[in-house]
Amino acid sequence: MPENPQPTAADSGAGAPDDVARVEAVMAEPVSRGEPILSVRNLVKHFPLTQGIVFRRQVGAVRAVDGVSFDLHQGETLGIVGESGCGKSTVAKLLMNLERPTAGEVLYKGEDITRLSGRALKAVRRNIQMVFQDPYTSLNPRMTVGDIIGEPFDIHPDVAPRGDRRRKVQELLDVVGLNPEYINRYPHQFSGGQRQRIGIARGLALNPEIIICDEPVSALDVSVQAQVINLMEKLQDEFNLSYMFIAHDLSVVRHISDRVAVMYLGKVVEVGTDQEIYEHPxxxxxxxxxxxxxxxxxxxxxxxxxxxxxxxxxxxxxxxxxxxxxxxxxxxxxxxxxxxxxxxxxxxxxxxxxxxxxxxxxxxxxxxxxxxx
Structure with a gap:
C-alpha cells in the first residue's frame, strides 16, 4: 500500500470546472434526517518514518489511522472516544481534508472529497466546519472578534455581502450567547468559555451541515463545559446540524452523543448507541x-x-x-x-x-x- 496518495488531476490546479459544478449540485441535495450525510470507508493515514540526511529513505510508517469506517447520519451526534494517540484527531483532520489520506474514502452525500482540491474542495468545506480543542490558540490574538467570525465571509463572499457582514457577525454573537457589542474586542479580553463560543460562532458563519468538534470542552472548567455542551445541543436543533464529537470525557460524550465509536490504536473497536456502549459494552x-x-x-x-x-x-x-x-x-x-x-x-x-x-x-x-x- 502506498504511503502517500497519488495526485489527482484536480491537485494540479484550482479544480476542474466539472468537479465544481458536480460538487455544488451534490451540496444542494437535501438529506433526510437519519440518512448518512458523511460516510467513511476504510480510511487509512500512515505517516512515513525516514532515515538519512542527504539521501533520505523510508524505513517504516506510523499507522495513525488504519482502516476506519463509520457513518454520520443527518441530525445526529457521533461521539468518538479513546485514549491519547489512538487517532481521533487525525480522523478529524482527514474529514476536513487538512491531511490527505493514504487510502480510503470520505463520502459527503456520496461524493469522495479526498479526491477534490481547489474550488471544489473549497465548496465542500463551506458545509463541513470545525471547532478546535484549545480556545486560547485557535483564535488569532491580533484580530478582533468581528474579524475572526467574519473571516469565512472573506473566503466565501457570496454568503454575506460586504455591507451586511457586521450585522451577520453580531447575529452570530447573539446566537452563541455573547453581547453583540463585543464585536470590536480582542480574544484576550474573554474567558475560555467565551472564546470557545467565538470559535463556535465562526464555525456557524457559513451555515454548515456538519461540524467536527475536536475535544471542544477539554480545556474548560467543568461548569463552563456544561454551558458549552448545552449551547451546542441547542444550536444542533436550531440549525439542523450533524456533529462528530471527539472527547476523552466519557460522561460528556454520553450526554451529547446519539451513537459512540470507541477507537484503539488507529482502529474502531466498538460502535453503538449511547445505551449499548455504556450499559452493554x-x-x-x-x-x-x-x-x-x-x-x-x-x-x-x-x-x-x-x-x-x-x-x-x-x-x-x-x-x-x-x-x-x-x-x-x-x-x-x-x-x-x-x-x-x-x-x-x-x-x-x-x-x-x-x-x-x-x-x-x-x-x-x-x-x-x-x-x-
Missing part, C-alpha cells in the same frame, strides 16, 4: 475504559470491578499482529494474534434482540457488568 477495551470512570457515590465503589490493563499501549509504528488490543487483553488467545477481528455484530448476539447486538471487533465479545459513566 462487549469489547474488553470499552469495558476497561468504563471501569476507570470515577464513581461519585462512595457506597458504589465497593460494588464495582476495576479492570486494570497491564503493559503500555503499543507503538503505532509497530502495532501487534491480529487484534491490536491483545497485548493488554485478559481474554487473548492464539487466534487473537493470527486473525484480525472484524467490526461486526458478534455471532452469539446476531439472532438476539438485546442491546449487546451491536458492532464489536473482538473474537470473544461478551457483556460484562461495569459501572458506567
Amino acid at each position: 462487549t469489547h474488553p477495551y470499552t469495558q476497561a475504559l468504563l471501569s476507570a470512570v470515577p464513581v461519585p457515590d462512595p457506597s458504589g465503589r465497593d460494588q464495582r470491578e476495576r479492570i486494570v490493563l497491564t503493559g503500555d499501549v503499543p507503538s503505532p509504528a509497530n502495532p501487534p499482529s491480529g487484534c491490536r488490543f491483545r497485548t493488554r487483553c485478559w481474554k487473548a488467545e492464539e487466534r487473537c494474534a493470527a486473525e484480525i477481528p472484524l467490526l461486526a455484530v458478534p455471532e452469539r448476539f446476531k439472532d438476539s434482540d438485546t442491546p449487546a447486538a451491536h458492532e464489536s471487533a473482538c473474537h470473544f465479545a461478551e457483556e460484562k457488568d461495569v459501572v458506567h459513566a
Whole structure:
C-alpha cells in the first residue's frame, strides 16, 4: 500500500470546472434526517518514518489511522472516544481534508472529497466546519472578534455581502450567547468559555451541515463545559446540524452523543448507541475504559470491578499482529494474534434482540457488568 496518495488531476490546479459544478449540485441535495450525510470507508493515514540526511529513505510508517469506517447520519451526534494517540484527531483532520489520506474514502452525500482540491474542495468545506480543542490558540490574538467570525465571509463572499457582514457577525454573537457589542474586542479580553463560543460562532458563519468538534470542552472548567455542551445541543436543533464529537470525557460524550465509536490504536473497536456502549459494552477495551470512570457515590465503589490493563499501549509504528488490543487483553488467545477481528455484530448476539447486538471487533465479545459513566 502506498504511503502517500497519488495526485489527482484536480491537485494540479484550482479544480476542474466539472468537479465544481458536480460538487455544488451534490451540496444542494437535501438529506433526510437519519440518512448518512458523511460516510467513511476504510480510511487509512500512515505517516512515513525516514532515515538519512542527504539521501533520505523510508524505513517504516506510523499507522495513525488504519482502516476506519463509520457513518454520520443527518441530525445526529457521533461521539468518538479513546485514549491519547489512538487517532481521533487525525480522523478529524482527514474529514476536513487538512491531511490527505493514504487510502480510503470520505463520502459527503456520496461524493469522495479526498479526491477534490481547489474550488471544489473549497465548496465542500463551506458545509463541513470545525471547532478546535484549545480556545486560547485557535483564535488569532491580533484580530478582533468581528474579524475572526467574519473571516469565512472573506473566503466565501457570496454568503454575506460586504455591507451586511457586521450585522451577520453580531447575529452570530447573539446566537452563541455573547453581547453583540463585543464585536470590536480582542480574544484576550474573554474567558475560555467565551472564546470557545467565538470559535463556535465562526464555525456557524457559513451555515454548515456538519461540524467536527475536536475535544471542544477539554480545556474548560467543568461548569463552563456544561454551558458549552448545552449551547451546542441547542444550536444542533436550531440549525439542523450533524456533529462528530471527539472527547476523552466519557460522561460528556454520553450526554451529547446519539451513537459512540470507541477507537484503539488507529482502529474502531466498538460502535453503538449511547445505551449499548455504556450499559452493554462487549469489547474488553470499552469495558476497561468504563471501569476507570470515577464513581461519585462512595457506597458504589465497593460494588464495582476495576479492570486494570497491564503493559503500555503499543507503538503505532509497530502495532501487534491480529487484534491490536491483545497485548493488554485478559481474554487473548492464539487466534487473537493470527486473525484480525472484524467490526461486526458478534455471532452469539446476531439472532438476539438485546442491546449487546451491536458492532464489536473482538473474537470473544461478551457483556460484562461495569459501572458506567
